[in-house]
Amino acid sequence: MAVVFVASSLLPTPFAVFTMHGFLDEETGIEHVALTLGDVKTPAPVLGRVHSECLTGDALFSLRCDCGFQLEAALKAIAKEGRGVLLYLRQEGRGIGLLNKIRAYALQDKGADTVEANEQLGFPADMRKYTMCRPMLEHLGIKMVELMTNNPKKIAALTELGITVTSRKPIEFGNNRYNERYLATKANKMGHLLGLQHQQESPTDNH
Ligand SMILES: Nc1nc2c(ncn2[C@@H]2O[C@H](COP(=O)(O)OP(=O)(O)OP(=O)(O)O)[C@@H](O)[C@H]2O)c(=O)[nH]1
Numbered sequence: 001m002a003v004v005f006v007a008s009s010l011l012p013t014p015f016a017v018f019t020m021h022g023f024l025d026e027e028t029g030i031e032h033v034a035l036t037l038g039d040v041k042t043p044a045p046v047l048g049r050v051h052s053e054c055l056t057g058d059a060l061f062s063l064r065c066d067c068g069f070q071l072e073a074a075l076k077a078i079a080k081e082g083r084g085v086l087l088y089l090r091q092e093g094r095g096i097g098l099l100n101k102i103r104a105y106a107l108q109d110k111g112a113d114t115v116e117a118n119e120q121l122g123f124p125a126d127m128r129k130y131t132m133c134r135p136m137l138e139h140l141g142i143k144m145v146e147l148m149t150n151n152p153k154k155i156a157a158l159t160e161l162g163i164t165v166t167s168r169k170p171i172e173f174g175n176n177r178y179n180e181r182y183l184a185t186k187a188n189k190m191g192h193l194l195g196l197q198h199q200q201e202s203p204t205d206n207h
């Protein structure tokens with residue numbers, strides 16, 4: 001069973017007119033999406049973001065996390081560069097799914113941090129896999145990426161899959177009083193490279 005390309009179309013956004021590519025993981029039935037801009041098949045490393053689904057942050061304006069802010073910043077950065085790729089991976093809640101994430105949020109409302117909440121529900125802190133990235137990037141003709149991320153484990157996982165990450169671009173946006181503890185847990189327990197002392201309010205400050 002493989003992750004296969006299904007269809008492409010244009011996706012106009014406020015930032016640029018991207019091309020959207022849909023993929024199907026035939027084993028799980030999960031549908032993933034890639035957005036590209038410009039000619040990504042040329043050999044130079046491609047500015048990229050590997051973004052995990054967060055319905056609450058990406059679509060519902062949640063301030064509990066930084067996902068929506070990072071998504072917007074990544075699309076704006078790619079638009080500014082005129083060339084890039086965003087993989088939108090349907091692994092909600094670091095892989096535990098939306099309903100379990102809501103259960104985890106309920107535990108966080110009672111005092112648990114993000115890692116403790118996952119563990120109380122019987123899950124590891126992070127269940128995500130990045131194996132689908134390889135066939136998706138291969139289909140798009142992308143061999144090397146300049147990755148927008150604060151997560152060294154994501155870089156290690158992609159590197160292990162044979163994807164060359166030529167550099168890391170920090171992507172710190174959306175710090176606010178509701179996600180202070182969440183971001184601190186990412187930095188202190190999950191190894192994310194966050195310089196939490198400085199706040200970047202606007203995604204347009206990215207470059
Ligand atoms: N289980 C769980 N998942 C969460 C929580 N908050 C956000 N998420 C999920 O976390 C994923 C995003 O992962 P993050 O750890 O924020 O960031 P990352 O992708 O590892 O790293 P960056 O590339 O730096 O953004 C998305 O799938 C969110 O739905 C939470 O409290 N509990």
Ligand SMILES: [Zn+2]
Pocket residue numbers: 054056057058065066067068
């Ligand atoms: Zn989120």
